[in-house]
Amino acid sequence: xxxxxxxxxxxxxxxxxxxxxxxxxxxxxxxxxxxxxxxxxxxxxxxxxxxxxxxxxxxxxxxxxxxxxxxxxxxxxxxxxxxxxxxxxxxxxxxxxxxxxxxxxxxxxxxxxxxxxxxxxxxxxxxxxxxxxxxxxxxxxxxxxxxxxxxxxxxxxxxxxxxxxxxxxxxxxxxxxxxxxxxxxxxx
Numbered sequence: 401x402x403x404x405x406x407x408x409x410x411x412x413x414x415x416x417x418x419x420x421x422x423x424x425x426x427x428x429x430x431x432x433x434x435x436x437x438x439x440x441x442x443x444x445x446x447x448x449x450x451x452x453x454x455x456x457x458x459x460x461x462x463x464x465x466x467x468x469x470x471x472x473x474x475x476x477x478x479x480x481x482x483x484x485x486x487x488x489x490x491x492x493x494x495x496x497x498x499x500x501x502x503x504x505x506x507x508x509x510x511x512x513x514x515x516x517x518x519x520x521x522x523x524x525x526x527x528x529x530x531x532x533x534x535x536x537x538x539x540x541x542x543x544x545x546x547x548x549x550x551x552x553x554x555x556x557x558x559x560x561x562x563x564x565x566x567x568x569x570x571x572x573x574x575x576x577x578x579x580x581x582x583x584x585x586x587x588x
Contacts (some may be wrong), residue, residue: 411523433464440468443556450489453479461503462509472497524583531558536584 437454441452450471459465459475472491474483478499487497522531527548534544545555559571566583568574578584 436468440470444469451497452485452492454502460505462506465502466506473499473502474499475499515563522563522583526566528558528562529554529583532562532574532578534586535559535562535571536578547585 440450440452449472450468450470451472452465452468453476454465455476465473472487472492474497476488486578492519514585521563530548531544534547539547541555541559542552544559545552548555548558550558563569563571566574566577568577575584
């Protein structure tokens with residue numbers, strides 16, 4: 401790695417050399433997670449920028465990638481003189497060096513979280529939870545009313561509230577969503 405840094409010969413050597421002269425960068429590898437956490441924490445405390453080298457396995461784990469908050473990433477399989485130079489230049493300009501593959505993983509992860517995040521904040525009443533369990537068992541509104549000892553109108557209102565809270569257009573989708581995210585127990 402040190403040899404790669406010494407071999408950097410940019411087109412405009414003066415400006416890049418001046419940039420690198422005042423640049424403090426710590427390079428960490430995600431393969432040594434505990435060490436990376438300590439080094440990054442110390443580097444940030446000292447106002448030193450961090451460039452993280454990541455393997456393919458770590459590249460597929462966006463939560464782990466962003467948890468350290470490095471100033472840039474380089475995929476180990478893409479590491480060469482040019483990618484290292486580009487990353488160092490970006491980091492020196494206070495830009496974040498991130499390969500497109502990493503950006504895609506982070507956006508895909510964010511999309512998955514956003515799809516399900518509203519479920520974390522859903523608060524069903526105990527009566528709505530009971531009705532949802534009965535919906536999952538395949539009961540009609542009339543059967544739900546009889547089982548909960550309420551009027552048919554009350555059962556329709558409960559089902560309507562469930563659909564509204566789960567943001568589902570019909571009872572089938574509500575049950576699928578509830579089963580997928582553990583809002584109802586396993587069906588027999």
